Amino acid sequence: MENVSPTRMNLLARKGQVVLARQGVDLLKKKRDALVSEFFAVVRTNLNSRERLNNVSKEAVDLLNLAIGLEGRQAVESLGLAGKREIVLQVSEKNVWGIRIPEVSGPSLRRREYQRGYNPAAASVRTLEASSLFEEVLDLLVEVAGSETRIKRLGSEIKKTTRRVNALEQVVIPRILREISYIKSVLEQREREDIFRLKMIKRKSDAEPSVRPGNDG
DSSP states (O other): OTTOOOOHHHHHHHHHHHHHHHHHHHHHHHHHHHHHHHHHHHHHHHHHHHHHHHHHHHHHHHHHHHHHHHHOHHHHHHHHHHTOOOOOOEEEEEEETTEEEEEEEOOOOOOOGGGSSSOGGGSOHHHHHHHHHHHHHHHHHHHHHHHHHHHHHHHHHHHHHHHHHHHIIIIIHHHHHHHHHHHHHHHHHHHHHHHHHHHHHHHHHHHSOOOOOOOOO
């Protein structure tokens, strides 16, 4: 406490700091609660998307292997090259309590048969269905990638906010309260000493004989 000047002005300043620190804790906890709520909402979406991705991927691979086995690898690969295209996605940001959360979006990657660059009549039903399933896989991959990016960002912010709350509750506020207690104790001791001195002065004054002017007769 050597650096703390025990004055009434510092006492008032420390009390104001405690009020601000506690208000900061309340705001940070509200922010953390909002982030946690958003985090679990995204986690639920991610788990559903992952489950669908696993199921659709398995079905797509099984169907593709069947098509290759029945129609030949070269024929299937030829159709795949014809359907090659560039994929463009948009990355935007969502604001959650001042935190910018990335959002990945874009048009659905599923196409109709005639949009794949080859004659649908030249492909088997199995190949067409496999193409459709793999395009659904792409949609789900984008969805999963976007949600996992949000999960990482939210998780990082939740940890950061929790550390700030803990620092205020466990370090900053207790330190200020100790300083307030120290300043109060010093001021109270000074007040007791002042009262004691006043009493001593009064006793001394009362004990001294009063001097009255004498009569010359």
